[in-house]
Amino acid sequence: MNLDFTPEEQAFRDEVRAFIAENYPEHLGDVGLREDLSREDFLAWHKILGEKGWSVPAWPEQYGGTGWTPTQRYIWSEENARVNAVMPLPFGVSMVGPVIYTFGNEEQKAKHLPGIRSGEVWWCQGYSEPGAGSDLASLKTTAVRDGDHYVINGQKTWTTLAQYADWGFFLCRTDPDAAKPQEGISFILVDMKTPGVEVKPIKLLDGGYEVNETWLTDVRVPVENLVGEENKGWTYAKFLLAHERSGIAGVARSKRGVEKLREIAANETLDGAPLIEDFDFARKVSQLEIDLAALEITELRTLAGEQAGNGPGPESSILKIKGTEIQQRLTELTLEAVGSYAAPYYHSIANDDGSNEYPVGPDYSAHAAETYFNMRKTSIYGGSNEIQRNIITKMILGL
Amino acid sequence: MDFNFTEEQDMVRDGLSRLVREQYDWETRRKAIESEAGWRPEIWAQLAELGILGMPFSEDVGGFGGGAVDAMIVMEEFGKGLVVEPFVPTVVCAGGFLKHAGSESQREEHLSAIIDGSRVFAFAYAEPRGRYDYADLETTAKKDGDGYVLNGHKAVVIGAPWASHFVVTARTGGDRRDREGVSVFIVDKSADGITTRDYETVDGRRASEVYFENVSVPADALIGEEGGALPLIEQVTDEAIAAQCAEACGAMKVAHAMTLEYSKQRKQFGVPIGKFQVLQHRMVDMYTAYETAVSLTYLATIKLDAGEKERKRAASSAKVGVGQSARFIGQEAVQIHGGNGVTDEYAVGHYFKRLTIFENEFGNVDHHLKRHVSLG
Ligand SMILES: Cc1cc2nc3c(=O)[nH]c(=O)nc-3n(C[C@H](O)[C@H](O)[C@H](O)COP(=O)(O)OP(=O)(O)OC[C@H]3O[C@@H](n4cnc5c(N)ncnc54)[C@H](O)[C@@H]3O)c2cc1C
Ligand SMILES: Cc1cc2nc3c(=O)[nH]c(=O)nc-3n(C[C@H](O)[C@H](O)[C@H](O)COP(=O)(O)OP(=O)(O)OC[C@H]3O[C@@H](n4cnc5c(N)ncnc54)[C@H](O)[C@@H]3O)c2cc1C
Numbered sequence: 001m002n003l004d005f006t007p008e009e010q011a012f013r014d015e016v017r018a019f020i021a022e023n024y025p026e027h028l029g030d031v032g033l034r035e036d037l038s039r040e041d042f043l044a045w046h047k048i049l050g051e052k053g054w055s056v057p058a059w060p061e062q063y064g065g066t067g068w069t070p071t072q073r074y075i076w077s078e079e080n081a082r083v084n085a086v087m088p089l090p091f092g093v094s095m096v097g098p099v100i101y102t103f104g105n106e107e108q109k110a111k112h113l114p115g116i117r118s119g120e121v122w123w124c125q126g127y128s129e130p131g132a133g134s135d136l137a138s139l140k141t142t143a144v145r146d147g148d149h150y151v152i153n154g155q156k157t158w159t160t161l162a163q164y165a166d167w168g169f170f171l172c173r174t175d176p177d178a179a180k181p182q183e184g185i186s187f188i189l190v191d192m193k194t195p196g197v198e199v200k201p202i203k204l205l206d207g208g209y210e211v212n213e214t215w216l217t218d219v220r221v222p223v224e225n226l227v228g229e230e231n232k233g234w235t236y237a238k239f240l241l242a243h244e245r246s247g248i249a250g251v252a253r254s255k256r257g258v259e260k261l262r263e264i265a266a267n268e269t270l271d272g273a274p275l276i277e278d279f280d281f282a283r284k285v286s287q288l289e290i291d292l293a294a295l296e297i298t299e300l301r302t303l304a305g306e307q308a309g310n311g312p313g314p315e316s317s318i319l320k321i322k323g324t325e326i327q328q329r330l331t332e333l334t335l336e337a338v339g340s341y342a343a344p345y346y347h348s349i350a351n352d353d354g355s356n357e358y359p360v361g362p363d364y365s366a367h368a369a370e371t372y373f374n375m376r377k378t379s380i381y382g383g384s385n386e387i388q389r390n391i392i393t394k395m396i397l398g399l
Numbered sequence: 400m401d402f403n404f405t406e407e408q409d410m411v412r413d414g415l416s417r418l419v420r421e422q423y424d425w426e427t428r429r430k431a432i433e434s435e436a437g438w439r440p441e442i443w444a445q446l447a448e449l450g451i452l453g454m455p456f457s458e459d460v461g462g463f464g465g466g467a468v469d470a471m472i473v474m475e476e477f478g479k480g481l482v483v484e485p486f487v488p489t490v491v492c493a494g495g496f497l498k499h500a501g502s503e504s505q506r507e508e509h510l511s512a513i514i515d516g517s518r519v520f521a522f523a524y525a526e527p528r529g530r531y532d533y534a535d536l537e538t539t540a541k542k543d544g545d546g547y548v549l550n551g552h553k554a555v556v557i558g559a560p561w562a563s564h565f566v567v568t569a570r571t572g573g574d575r576r577d578r579e580g581v582s583v584f585i586v587d588k589s590a591d592g593i594t595t596r597d598y599e600t601v602d603g604r605r606a607s608e609v610y611f612e613n614v615s616v617p618a619d620a621l622i623g624e625e626g627g628a629l630p631l632i633e634q635v636t637d638e639a640i641a642a643q644c645a646e647a648c649g650a651m652k653v654a655h656a657m658t659l660e661y662s663k664q665r666k667q668f669g670v671p672i673g674k675f676q677v678l679q680h681r682m683v684d685m686y687t688a689y690e691t692a693v694s695l696t697y698l699a700t701i702k703l704d705a706g707e708k709e710r711k712r713a714a715s716s717a718k719v720g721v722g723q724s725a726r727f728i729g730q731e732a733v734q735i736h737g738g739n740g741v742t743d744e745y746a747v748g749h750y751f752k753r754l755t756i757f758e759n760e761f762g763n764v765d766h767h768l769k770r771h772v773s774l775g
Contacts, residue, residue: 202744
């Protein structure tokens, strides 16, 4: 057993660190709130990485992956987190991309994979519906075959950043009479510009707009947009969810978050001394670091398993639960650190150019409460933490 | 021992409960907090008419002779409706300073105006670097002839955009953080040298950064003893803590009830989610957290008139216990609502936000645990 990086891995770290230092867009350095960005800013780093050939490291090499080992990919995410980089969004790179290269046909691969790699095409995920959240298999959106087309009708919701999306991948019911609800579902790619697709923003409790209702009314989609086999969509969706979960731990980003928290607490004062010297506060930061170390090693153990050929399994639910708890705890402590300046509502103190001229509180306090509120979503989405526990109950404990 | 309320107190609660139900429904509230003004002076006028603004003051100054328990009842109802009107800054804080330490002429001038609703106060005590220590002051008041000259910056002054007057804490002597040398002043907001930057707060209220630049105030702006106001500030803020704990209890009660109701309506896997035992037990824990918070709020309220040490211990106990319950209930209420819990549309998120900001007003959990320890 050994936790050291090899000299080759060290050299790899130096290489990617240098690349990031030279190429990462300066104006996006250390951005805190990703949901606020413009479409261009979301895609800026993705496009640079696309040109370099580094935008989809985890993909098989034949589809443009880098061939990095899981350890190298881990180093890559750490180095990006050091600058708090705006990473390529998961919907194309980690979700629909792997489904397409695993289950799609050659035409679909040729048509869609290049745009995902380059960052030219923005994808959104159309799974959830108002009545089908945790119980996703109860979804009601239908796709009915009509000659060379499917005609899709229904309502999706919580579609993240669909306001920018070019394409979406949707779960639709193609066989309403299937014996089990999971068996009548298909995985269909939809051009978001197709007539009948309507995206309506949902305002979240932090005041931002990162999710939408997506209405589909008589949307005609060519049958060649079906991925894999008709009525087998649930299998692909589950494959994708496991992929989604393994990236969700966010260890590297949380490490950077702890550093930032320490910086904030060094700047804040209590009884005339830096807050970070207050024992009560310092012990909470240490506790968080300990939890994060436990998560990190757990993730590395999972990665090592993957390297040995085991795909992401139900253990990834542990990463989702602990990872999101840590992310949320980080926002709690940040909120505590900024004290009274948690209260000002960011949207009412920022000037039109985003600056906080004639400032209300230190810059780092500006988003503290909003981020805390927003991050409550992490224990709800991607399979709620209750659902993750149910998965472990069933798949690991065998109850 | 008696945990009953008097008939008058029940009437006050019923009256306020009706007012909140009928005039503070969710859509009306939303419109009001999003309006230019951000509050409704007409609600304030009604509170004056109902005698709510005069309740804690003695009859000889035009009040109704109520006490801390009455303020608790009022605040609990306000908490249920997430009422934003500035009862705590005006009635509990400014009213408290005047009640405990105001001269006869100060009471005459200000108390009747508070009671009839014509004068609204904000309490300017926090500073950018003072955290929760009322003596950690950079704002100064220098003696100048008969009066004083104020300089400094007060942070996140809740209700300041609505106020005509401020109660301001400032240093008249001693060093930053000394217990001695702290004084309290009443300042007209229109005085020369005061500027404000107004903004919304995340919990639907309004606040300001308030800057004092060579603001001259007369000698009778001083409330209480020059340089000896810290014990007075502690008394009044303990009263504010008790009142806000009651508000938080009201908000927690509603957040819990909403969650329970939602869990009966929302179906997944063919059953109401309230059938899942893990959520049932979570809601039981929320209920327990609420009930214990109510108990600590009673304790803090009843001990406001006890000796100084007992009062402080009780107030800090409440701020710790109610603060912990507020965080737990707020977070779990959102969690059990699923995606709807993090939307602006569902009311539950707004209760969560108010409970979050409540947690660090007048000192957060850590601060009051420390104070509890230091009291022995
Ligand atoms: C910010 C955000 C972004 C999202 N982005 C997307 C997206 O891009 N695309 C997409 O398709 N979806 C997206 N989602 C939807 C997300 O996947 C769902 O919110 C999630 O599956 C939960 O469903 P729900 O909101 O309907 O809650 P519900 O399923 O109604 O759950 C409510 C509560 O009940 C609990 N519960 C449910 N079932 C059980 C059970 N069997 N046992 C115990 N407890 C249970 C849940 O854990 C939760 O606490 C997003 C959600 C959010 C909040
Ligand atoms: C020190 C001690 C003194 C006692 N004294 C007495 C005595 O004087 N007289 C007497 O008659 N008995 C006595 N008892 C027995 C006691 O009442 C039982 O232990 C108790 O009722 C639990 O029953 P059990 O031990 O069979 O556990 P079980 O009922 O088998 O429970 C095992 C676990 O399952 C959980 N569980 C069970 N049902 C559910 C459910 N529906 N939902 C969720 N969780 C569930 C329990 O909470 C527990 O954690 C005593 C026990 C102890 C430990």
